[in-house]
Amino acid sequence: xxxxxxxxxxxxxxxxxxxxxxxxxxxxxxxxxxxxxxxxxxxxxxxxxxxxxxxxxxxxxxxxxxxxxxxxxxxxxxxxxxxxxxxxxxxxxxxxxxxxxxxxxxxxxxxxxxxxxxxxxxxxxxxxxxxxxxxxxxxxxxxxxxxxxxxxxxxxxxxxxxxxxxxxxxxxxxxxxxxxxxxxxxxxxxxxxxxxxxxxx
Numbered sequence: 001x002x003x004x005x006x007x008x009x010x011x012x013x014x015x016x017x018x019x020x021x022x023x024x025x026x027x028x029x030x031x032x033x034x035x036x037x038x039x040x041x042x043x044x045x046x047x048x049x050x051x052x053x054x055x056x057x058x059x060x061x062x063x064x065x066x067x068x069x070x071x072x073x074x075x076x077x078x079x080x081x082x083x084x085x086x087x088x089x090x091x092x093x094x095x096x097x098x099x100x101x102x103x104x105x106x107x108x109x110x111x112x113x114x115x116x117x118x119x120x121x122x123x124x125x126x127x128x129x130x131x132x133x134x135x136x137x138x139x140x141x142x143x144x145x146x147x148x149x150x151x152x153x154x155x156x157x158x159x160x161x162x163x164x165x166x167x168x169x170x171x172x173x174x175x176x177x178x179x180x181x182x183x184x185x186x187x188x189x190x191x192x193x194x195x196x197x198x199x200x201x
Contacts, residue, residue: 004043004075005029006036006062007051012080015105016049016113023114033058037065045075047117052089052101053082063096078102078116090179094170100180112178126151126198128171128184132161141173142195148187149173149198156193162186168198 003025007013013029020027028043030036033055040048048066050059063077076099085093085101093101100116102109126149127138139153153159168184187197 001047002026002028002043002045003047003049004036004040004045005049006033006055007031007049007080008054009051012051012054012105015110016080019110019113020049023117033062037062040066044073047076047078049078049080049113051081052079052085060092060096063093063098067097076100076117078113080105080113085179090172093179094172094181098181100178102178109178112175116178116180124175126171126173128168130158130162131166131169133158144173147200149184149200151196151198152194153196159189159196160193162189162196164188167201171198 001024003020005013005016005020005027007016007029008031017027017029025047028045033050048062050062052059059079066077067074077097078099079093079101081101081103084103102112102116104110124141125138126141127136129135130137135158137153137158139151142150142152164186166186168186171182171184173180173182182200184198184200187199189196
């Protein structure tokens with residue numbers, strides 16, 4: 001497996017390289033994002049990790065190019081940021097198909113990177129939009145096992161119109177150290193709308 005790391009901070013590069021290597025990745029590192037962009041097709045990585053702190057604007061260009069499928073493959077794109085993303089950048093990253101964001105290159109943050117790569121990110125909250133009503137649904141996650149989320153909505157009335165097998169095209173899973181974007185579908189819903197079982201797809 002190959003991972004492309006794009007960053008311009010020696011400490012960040014060293015720690016992420018070590019974490020990726022420990023996870024079994026061959027790591028190709030670039031300090032210049034635009035040069036990396038020129039070579040993405042040749043590298044064909046399974047995952048791209050970009051320092052949004054080093055490249056606060058250009059990560060969007062890279063994501064648009066990679067997620068457009070022009071290259072013929074669509075790797076995971078994960079962002080590293082030294083500080084929390086603004087709401088505007090979180091929305092942009094979701095629209096651009098970013099797979100996750102982590103905020104530290106210490107052990108806890110690097111574990112979040114590994115969890116995003118493996119799809120085992122443990123959430124504390126889930127946010128999505130009800131397609132029919134346009135309502136923004138927030139709530140907490142009771143359990144997340146084997147791609148099944150047990151979800152308690154903050155306002156049960158907002159999920160009353162959701163139906164079994166209905167797809168959720170954009171959802172955000174958040175915990176203390178990272179954000180991950182998923183697609184999902186409703187497996188079941190309690191009669192009082194106070195608990196949903198949601199499958200990550």
